[in-house]
Amino acid sequence: MSPALVIAVDGPAASGKGTIAARLATTYGLPFLDTGLLYRAVGLEVLATGGDLADEAAADRAARALDADRLSQDARLTTGEAGEAASRVAGYPGVRAALLDLQQAFARQPGGAVLDGRDIGTVIAPDAMAKLFVTATPETRARRRWRQLRDRGDDISFEAMLADILKRDERDAGRGSAPMIQASDAVLLDTTDMDIEQAFDAARRIVEAARARHTL
Ligand code: CDP
């Protein structure tokens, strides 16, 4: 039996990791999990129950109660507010612990899986066959996210978007629990000067090289 093709895609906000990961999953016929949605759902749940994002116990409870099978295609999950709330609750060790098993079970599926997030290559699937760390300059990422939000009618200035991105980078990379960091065996993919097609082609070549190494 050929080894499971587990692909770990990590990186900061609006680097393109989600688009690339979803396309890799389609290309290789693998199940795909956007792990950011789990943290976004927990953050929104805390807000919805009138909680305060600084209330660690409320966030822990929301994470333990999360039903990942029922993560709907709720448009609120993709808002800037949800991203910000996600990054606040993602710093709590209890939240990360509550979401660990379901992510690791997803990664262990026969044949493999694609997961994208911040700690896939380091914590969730350290033995993944292919690991990518996708990045781009903060200005490029802010422009991409600003365009995405503008296209759906959200009114935010580019300067505010850049400030959000920088704050989130700092919080995600600086936290003690599973910080955003490139795994030592991940391949860095800087998409600053690439369009999404070029970025996807580069990602596919990285995965092909990893597969070739594993079948030697
Ligand atoms: O798409 P974008 O990068 O903006 O956000 P996301 O991937 O949905 O993640 C939202 C937030 O969840 C991040 O800023 C992280 O704080 C957190 N997150 C995490 O800590 N670990 C993951 N595996 C995925 C997301």
Ligand code: CDP
């Ligand atoms: O998942 P993540 O937050 O890292 O980013 P994404 O949602 O996949 O990408 C953010 C936006 O940037 C999307 O509209 C992508 O199509 C776009 N993008 C791009 O224009 N060029 C790239 N090289 C990568 C992403």
